[in-house]
Amino acid sequence: MNIFKGFMATALLLSFVACKDKKQTAAPANAAVPVSVVQVSESGNAAYYDEYPATLVPLNQSEIRPQVTGYITGIHFQDGAKVSKGQKLYTIDQQTYQANYQAALAQVAVQETNLIKAQKDAERYHALDAQDAIAKQQVDYADAALAAAKKQLAAAKASANAVRANVNFATIYAPFSGTIGISQARLGTSVVAGQSVLNTISTDNPMAVDFVIDQKEIYRFSKLQQSKNTIDSTFSLAFGDDIYPQYGSIKIIDRAVDAQTGAIKVRLVFPNNNHLLKAGMSATVRVLNAASSRTTLVPYKSVVEQLGEFFVYVLADSSKVTQRKVVLGRQLGPNVLIREGLQAGETIVTEGVQNLREGAVVTTDTTKAKAPAKK
Known part of the structure; x- marks a missing residue:
């Protein structure tokens, strides 16, 4: 019996010591969370490119169809050649x-x-x-x-x-000067008036580029159309990582907005002296966007997304953080433009945001740095 009592006393003593040690090592519920922060500073005007998928189209293009029925007796050009207005193209048995x-x-x-x-x-x-x-x-x-x-x-x-x-x-002539394609009819081919397509001719210098914009951007592009009397770097063309060496200008903005999509077509024109651009090519239109007001640029890793909305943690008094909703602009590398929600001089959390909640106390071991500068 004495042995059993001694054993129980020893077990209770060990349990007490373990609980005491656990209480001593457990972190308090309101312990400060270590984070890295950055001070937001007002940056200069941001310059970057808005990008739009686009298609290259000729300013003038026409299918060549016969107006009489018969057999092709003559082809008077080389496929893919440059032809002049009035040049003889085909003859049909007369x-x-x-x-x-x-x-x-x-x-x-x-x-x-x-x-x-x-x-x-x-x-x-x-x-x-x-x-x-x-x-x-x-x-x-x-x-x-x-x-x-x-x-x-x-x-x-x-x-x-x-x-x-x-x-x-029975003799078919080029309706305008341009580039003719590969003939779809050969000598001896029977063609039908108004139905058979013999070839297609199109202009390629300058080359047109079509893309669509949201109706909210019409005012901006209309101002660009009115103010740009000369070709500059506002409009450029990209094919993957390759940038076309010449710049374009606005040719026309379509007459009306599509009621179903809320979009409108814009047509640019680019010089094509070396004939590098071909009708039907897909490209990316790059539109230089210089922000008209001073904006802020912060590390993208400081932004938290919740249900489609974006937030940052702002350092407030007593080393506490508060969650602030922001409106994002364009992402520029590892950084992102903030359109609304932050003021210069405020401090935001850049690392450790995944461990934070509203009102959390934080500690910063790193020296505060300013937000990244714009390039």
């Missing part, structure tokens, strides 16, 4: 159309002969009528025959002109 035209000309000659006969008859009957040697009705018939002959000749000439147009349409 034999049928030439034969029809000759027939139409023969019909015109017949009607011209009929007109001469009707004219002489009318003159003769009018001379007899002046001598009162013919019935008045005969004169009226002669005048009616003359009028009919004139109309028949006019109809024959119109028909001949229509057939001649088909002969002319």
Whole structure:
């Protein structure tokens, strides 16, 4: 019994010592959280690029379709070549159309002969009528025959002109100067008027670039369009990591906003003297954005996101932090622009934010530094 009592006493003593040690080593509930901080300072005007996905399009482009049906008998250009306005491109078999035209000309000659006969008859009957040697009705018939002959000749000439147009349409010319594509028809190909696409011709210098902006940006781009009389670095073009060496300018802002998307199309033009830009290419339009007011730039790691909103922890009195909602601007490398929510001179937490809550007490072992400067 004495041994059991001694054992119990020893166990109680050990338990007491362990509890005492635990109480002595446990951190208090309101212990200060170690963090790193930075003092917010007002920075100068921020300059960066807004980026928009874009597509390269020609300012002028046209599909070449035949206006007559037949077989291709001639191709008078090299695929992908530069062509001039009025240059001969294709010829279509003209034999049928030439034969029809000759027939139409023969019909015109017949009607011209009929007109001469009707004219002489009318003159003769009018001379007899002046001598009162013919019935008045005969004169009226002669005048009616003359009028009919004139109309028949006019109809024959119109028909001949229509057939001649088909002969002319059998030769296809470039509608404007530009670059022609790869021919979709070869010698001997049968083509149908208005349906077959023979080729496509387009301009490529300058080259247009189309992209869309939100309607909230219309005022900004309208001011850029009005104020930029010369091409400068405001508008540039990127293909991945490669930047096109020449700058562009606004050609036009579309007439209306899309009611469903709230967006509007903007068209830029870029010089393309070396023909590096091709229609249909995808690119990124870079629009230089120089902030008109002084803004703040803080490390992005200091920002906490909660349910789609953004916050930072601001150091207040008594070494406590308070959570402050902010409105973010563009991210610039490891930093981010703050549009609203912070004032110069305030101190925010940059490291240790994951351990913080509203009103938490913090300790800072590091020397306070200013917010990163803009480049």
